[in-house]
Amino acid sequence: MSEKATIEIDGKKHEFPLIKGTENEVAIDIKTLRSATNGIVTIDPGFKNTGSCESAITFLDGEKGILRYRGYSIEELAEKADFLEVVFLLIFGDLPNSEELEKFHSDIKAQSVVDEDIRKIVDAFPKSAHPMGVIASLTSALTAFNPSSVNVNSDEDMYKAIVKILGKFPVLVAWTFRKKNGLRLEYGDKSVGYVENILKMMFQLPNEEYQFNPIVVNALDKLLILHADHEQNCSTSTVRIAGSSHVGLFASLSTGISALWGPLHGGANQAVLEMLEAIKEDGGDSKKYMAKAKDKEDPFRLMGFGHRVYKNFDPRAKIIKKAADEILNDLGVEDPILNIAKALEQEALNDPYFVDRKLYPNVDFYSGIIYRAMGIPTDMFTVMFALGRLPGWIAQWKEMRLNNEPIGRPRQIYVGETLRPFKAINKR
Ligand code: CMC
DSSP states (O other), X not given: OOSEEEEEETTEEEEEEEXXXXXXXXXXXXXXXXXXXXXXXXXXXXXXXXXXXXXXSEEEETTTTEEXXXXXXXXXXXXXXOHHHHHHHHHHSSOOOHHHHHHHHHHHHTTOOOOTTHHHHHHHSOTTSOHHHHHHHHHHHHHHHSXXXXXXXXXXXXXXXXXXXXXXHHHHHHHHHHHHTTOOOOOOOTTSOHHHHXXXXXXXXXXXXXXXXXXXXXXXXXXXXXXXXXXXXHHHHHHHHHHTTTOOHHHHHHHHHHHHTSTTTTTHHHHHHHHHHHHHHTTSOHHHHHHHXXXXXXXXXOTTBOOSSOSSOOHHHHHHXXXXXXXXXXXXOOOHHHHHHHHHHHHHHXXXXXXXXXXXXXXXXXXXXXXXXXXXXXXXXHHHHHHHHHHHHHHHHHHHHHXXXXXXXXXXXXXXXXXXXXXXXXXX
């Protein structure tokens, strides 16, 4: 392949270098486009053709259905690693040895408390508040309690900020859940694993010892691993762009949480379950909903289907579908919604509308069914996604700061009014 791309404008040729990644992805490097062409820019709404950065964290090939964190396949990580190992891998670049993992865990545990004044903020929310609104606000509040931005030139400062948020965020998640359920706001248990602690903080009752169910612990571990990073998705790009102004880590993360909430992104897991419930209530007629999804006059979309990057299958969905079957079976849960989901998937896989547009189930299609079997309410699903995506956001923010990326500030093409004289109010 040639090493340059040529763009011709008004008969003048401009050359731009091609850059190649370690997996042979190619990009035209247009850093000098404006200066070389006297101000011409590119336009690409939704960044469908635009790489925003070079990154060494996550590789995904949407055509082949490949997802790897730091070179390790998602299939292998989901089977053999635990979530905290994956957190370390994403943020620091390599799998930890046992001493590194132990130190990392104990540093996180030392930070697993929040300022007691945060209880007052949690208390101020009505029980009806949506958990995503609550967790976004609490993460912002954490910023107010820790206002200084991180000195990114100090490894120690960087590390401290990272273990702080990894310790405190699960407390906020658990408190969000407990407030909604009228339970006392508790801290965790230092003697148990990172994921066990999350479950215990969420579900322990004041009058009885919390009993761990290994099926539930493993299921949550796997779900968190599968959600841990996904390169430059909407919330991650939001975190990177917010952080590029050199605002601190916690403030950058809070922007990611808000971006995640949307139903086209992380909010899809709640939307999927609500859709499946609605289909069930409506008599379980999946064909009717397939027709709605295909009707361009109808705003209905088959939630949990389609992906900006995966045009073959989402490898996370494959793992989750298998896990959903096993977990429901192991927990002895029969959920009619699982059958509706399977029927919809089967129909979509054989329907030319979905086949032609390469629309396959994504990570959110089956995850809600597992969360529900674990006793997690629908409106908490996206909060659980945020818990899983936290290490990805941290790793991407850290990479962006260490690479000293410039402030994110796209251009536009102005299509509004040209200069016009001001009109006095009585003349309008
Ligand atoms: N149901 C029906 N039609 C769809 C769907 C769907 N779920 N998704 C895409 N299409 C159609 C769309 O109408 C368009 O058709 P046409 O070419 O005739 O105009 C075509 O497929 C391409 O869709 P697009 O909206 O241009 O694709 P996109 O890359 O901009 O959007 C998406 C990707 C994920 C936002 C979209 O597929 C979608 O809205 N899916 C449902 C929401 C969802 O499940 N989101 C979770 C994504 S995975 C987890 C995450 O990111 O957090």
